[in-house]
Amino acid sequence: MKESIREQILAVRQQSPLVHSITNYVVMNNTANALLAVGASPIMAHAHSEMADMVKIVGALVINIGTLDEYWVKSMELAIGQANTLGKPWILDPVGAGATPYRDEILRQLLELKPTIIRGNASEIMALARRNVATTKGVDSTEESTAAVDAARYLQQQFGSVVCVSGAVDIIVGKDTTILLSNGHPLMAKVTGMGCTATALIGAFAAANPADPFCATVSAMALLGIAGEKAAKVSNGPGSMQVNILDQLYQLTDEAVASMVKLEESHV
Ligand SMILES: Nc1ncnc2c1ncn2[C@@H]1O[C@H](COP(=O)(O)OP(=O)(O)O)[C@@H](O)[C@H]1O
Ligand SMILES: Cc1ncsc1CCOP(=O)(O)O
Ligand SMILES: [Mg+2]
Secondary structure: OHHHHHHHHHHHHHHOOEEEEEOOOOOHHHHHHHHHHOOOEEEEOOOHHHHHHHHHHOOEEEEEOOOOOHHHHHHHHHHHHHHHHHOOOEEEEOOOOOOOHHHHHHHHHHHOOOOOEEEEEHHHHHHHOOOOOOOOEOOEOOOOHHHHHHHHHHHHHHHOOEEEEEOOOEEEEOOOOEEEEOOOOHHHHHOOOHHHHHHHHHHHHHHHOOOOHHHHHHHHHHHHHHHHHHHHHOOOOHHHHHHHHHHHHHHOOHHHHHHHOOEEEEOO
16 A cells, blocks of 8 residues: 555656646635645636536546535536546535535535545534434534544445545545554644645545545545644644645655555455
8 A cells, every 4th residue: 555655646746637626715725735735736616607618627526515505516516417427536525514404415415426535524424424423513523533434434335435534543434445544633623624635635646546546545645644744843833834734745755655654454
C-alpha cells in the first residue's frame, strides 16, 4: 500500500487533473488552494446550463452539500448524471447530514445515484446510514470515527461506494479491505473546511487514479493527515495552521508520506 500511495501522489502531480466541485461558500477558497497545492487544478461551477459540458472536461466531480439550496441540488443532479454517463468518479461530502430533514432527504436522493466515494465525519456517516444517530451538531462530529464503522460498512455494501470516516483516526472502508490511518493533528478540526479539503483532495486522487478509488482515498487522506501533522509543528493556532497546511501539501514528497504514514490494514 505504501508504494501505491507514492505512485498515486506522483500521478496527481504529473497529470494535474481538473477537479469540478459543487461545494459550499465557506470552503471554496480553501479547497481550491489545497487542490492547487497538491498539483491538481480546481474549477467551481454550478450553472445548470454548463453542468453537462463541464463534467465532460474534468477528471472527477466533488459534490459537497454544505450550503445546499434548491437550485444547487438540481446542478448536482445534472453533474452527477453526466459523470455516471461518462463513467467518471464522483465524491460525496454529506456535510451536516442529520441536521435537518431537508438535508437528509437530498442525501437520500444523491445516494441513489451511487457515489464512487463518500467522505464524512462520524456523525455524518452515521446519519447517512440512519444508524445510531443520537445527536448532531451541524457540520462537526459528536462521535469518534470508530463508532461509525458499521454505518460505513452498511453504506459500502448498499451503494458500492468506498466510504471514508474521518476523525482522529481516518477509516477507509472498501469492498474487502478496511484501512485505518492514524496521522493528523487535533488542530486540523479547528480550521473550517478541513473535511471538505479532504474530500476535494480525494477528488484529485480519484481523477488521477480512476481504476482504484479505494487506494486513491487512502492516499489523499494519508497526504492530508501528514501535512496536518507537519503543519501543526510550525503553527501557533488555527490561523497559521490554515496556511501552513497548504505549504505542507505543496512541499511533502512521496517518500516522506510513505515513511510517515501510520497505516493499519484489515481484511474483513
Ligand atoms: N483529533 C484529530 N486528530 C488528528 N487528525 C484529525 C483530528 N480531527 C480531525 N482530523 C483530521 O482533519 C481532517 C478533517 O476531518 P474531520 O474533522 O473529521 O472532518 P469534518 O471537518 O468534515 O468534520 C482529516 O484529515 C482528519 O484526519
Ligand atoms: C461551517 C459550514 N457551514 C456550512 S458548510 C461549512 C463548512 C464545513 O466544513 P468542514 O465539514 O470541512 O468542517
Ligand atoms: Mg465536513
